Amino acid sequence: MPIDVIAAPTNLGLRPPEPGSVPGTAKAPEALRAAGLIESLSDAAGSTGGAGAVVDAGLVPAGRYRADPAPGATLRNEAAIDDFTRRLADAVDLSLGGGRAPLVVGGDCSLVLAPLLALRRRGRFGLVYVDGHGDFRHPGNSDRADTLGGEALAAAVGLHVDSVSDLEGRRPLVRGGDAVQVGCREDEEDIDELEQRLGAVVPAAEILAHGPDAAARRILEIVDVEGLDGYWIHVDIDVLDPAWMPAVDSPDPVGIDPVDLAALLDALAPGAVGADLAIFDPDLDPSGEHARTVVDVVHRGFARLGTRAR
Template sequence: MPTVHLVEAPSNLGLKELIPGTAPAVDQLPAWLKQWGFHEALQPQLVRTVPPPPYTGQLDPESGVRNADAVAQYSQQLAACIAELVQPGAFTIVVGGDCSILLGAMLGLKAVGTYGLFFLDGHTDYAWPGLSASGGAAGMDLALVTGRGPAKLTTLGGQRPYVRPEHAWSVGNRDMDEDYVAAITASPIPYVDLAELRRQGLRATAAAFLEYVSARQLDGFWIHLDVDVLDNALMPAVDSPQPDGLTYAELAELLVPLLQSPLAAGLDITILDPSLDPGGKITRDFVAGLQPLFTVLTA
């Protein structure tokens, strides 16, 4: 059983306001998950919180990214925390927040070794200001961590990329806009959309990724879980809902083999918006759906 660390990263810096004048509510997610039993089920040995700078939503004229300076500052703070916690026999879960917290996770891993990334998301997030409709870093995070985008966010601490593109697998996309998909298929990133994931099999995809990591002698890997990869009927409390998506059974089939690997360094969870789940039912079901993952980490 690994030593489980929990890092609360309540950042909404990477998102555009859904309601003008109202900051996105994903910064409430750590407290919201705790309220509905996530922390109790996970039983972490250590809990840390990395508070973010204030949200403004302003578009940075230099980079074309909202809150760019704040995202850069926060990513480096989060990276320092991650670099300290990632160690043999430990597993770190980072609860966001929005997907821009991935920058801090991968920058922190870069400081301690060469890591892969299993990027599980209903979108590719392989975009940059010229391709993004929102200007939010949360929709550009895979591009940014693999070195594509403005230097203000891709070269933090003089490092670039935080994970090599060929070491970052994009899995689960179901936004099939032609230009959007063309961007990632033209990149070195291994890409498995939702239809292909189901065609080749979830366990087979997990096994292929683990074999890939081992063959390249990586020090380990990180898992990014944007909850919008789940079926919209199960997880509508997200900022960019789409039809279809994974069931909780499929999610477990895919992630349990990865969590069982000694090379699994950690996992981040993003985008569940408490303001879109006022009664808590969606979140309760989410915590229950993660039980197979908790079992691996706490057994």
């Protein structure tokens, strides 16, 4: 199955890093392309007997970033996120309809709603949400629920405002029991609610203690089962410890390392219908060193994306 690399240069789901500035995640697709992402993934896919062809499937531009929510809106950039999500969903839908495995390269975590919308149009799918944070803030548990990048998983399972949780009247995009959060820190403020509402939570400490293969087996028991039409993988690169990946907006200690992340993804990717990659910020990587780390994870983790997907 060929892999379609779809660029999604969005920063709409993040707070400004400082007054008067904008988040740099919208620059990530171009920075990763310059670091050799497509060529590296193509080489890996061919050498492993994986997907073979890796196609540059173009770019879906996001709207203009604004730092504060518009009057009457709950989320900053709420209208722009709605528009971008639908257009990106159409691009993912086109890739899936052509028998290919989309790899969406962003961008911030709010972009995950687009592929989930595309999949929800087709049936019932699971979600593997690999992220150093729970992204489970929502109006029911916080009075600060105004930034979708830190709330995307809650939106995906239907707990946020209608504009992001009830897209096309399809709430929820993913049933809570069909989703697994992977890689959050054990001091995650919403971990109790995550464990209550999701199919499973696999914290970073568990991966560090038992290894990526054991984590993958536990995850697949939830998402690779009868009753589901397949599953999607979301990867926020801040699941890595800042010792390896400081070029993210919210680095936290006790993450995993690139070798374990690549091994985990390599175990999960063959059965997935597609994946996305989020939160790398080139503004925090002037030398390009950390872009090369991301490219290496993709090279080793996604070469077999979609090869066994239902």
